[in-house]
Amino acid sequence: MRNKFILAPVKTGYADSSGRVTESFRDFYIERSKDIGAVTLEPLYMDPGLREIPTQVGIDSDDKIEGLSDLVSDIHANGARVIAHLNHPGRVANPKIPGNYFVSSSAEACPSIGKVPKAMDEADMKKVVTL
Known part of the structure; x- marks a missing residue:
C-alpha cells in the first residue's frame, strides 16, 4: 500500500x-x-x-x-x-423501501426508526451466513 x-x-x-x-x-x-x-x-x-x-x-x-x-x-x-x-443493517433497515424485512439480534426497536425487528432465530442466522 x-x-x-x-x-x-x-x-x-x-x-x-x-x-x-x-x-x-x-x-x-x-x-x-x-x-x-x-x-x-x-x-x-x-x-x-x-x-x-x-x-x-x-x-x-x-x-x-x-x-x-x-x-x-x-x-x-x-x-x-x-x-x-x-x-447487514439489522434493526436500521429502511422501512420505507418496499420488500425490506427486519431481523436483528434482538427484538429491540431502533431509536431513530421506531420499528421493532424480529429477533433472529437459528434459521435466520444461517440465512445471513450464507448470503
Missing part, C-alpha cells in the same frame, strides 16, 4: 434503484482513490431486503459484477486498494 490513508465507508446514494454502480458512484470513488492507500466502498447490501437507502450498491446478484469489477480496476489503476464493506 502506498500510504496508510484509507477512505472510510461513505453512503453516497449514487447507485441506481437496482443497486448497480452508476457513473456518479464510479466518479466519486475514482477521484478519491488518486492519492490514498485504500478506499472502503459504501456499505454493500447482500440481499435487496436489507437496504439502508434505496440507492445503495448491492452484491446480491451477478448483474452487478461488471460495474463493481470495472470500478475496482479503475481504483487499482490509481494505485489504491479496495475494501468491501459488507452490510
Whole structure:
C-alpha cells in the first residue's frame, strides 16, 4: 500500500434503484482513490431486503459484477486498494423501501426508526451466513 490513508465507508446514494454502480458512484470513488492507500466502498447490501437507502450498491446478484469489477480496476489503476464493506443493517433497515424485512439480534426497536425487528432465530442466522 502506498500510504496508510484509507477512505472510510461513505453512503453516497449514487447507485441506481437496482443497486448497480452508476457513473456518479464510479466518479466519486475514482477521484478519491488518486492519492490514498485504500478506499472502503459504501456499505454493500447482500440481499435487496436489507437496504439502508434505496440507492445503495448491492452484491446480491451477478448483474452487478461488471460495474463493481470495472470500478475496482479503475481504483487499482490509481494505485489504491479496495475494501468491501459488507452490510447487514439489522434493526436500521429502511422501512420505507418496499420488500425490506427486519431481523436483528434482538427484538429491540431502533431509536431513530421506531420499528421493532424480529429477533433472529437459528434459521435466520444461517440465512445471513450464507448470503
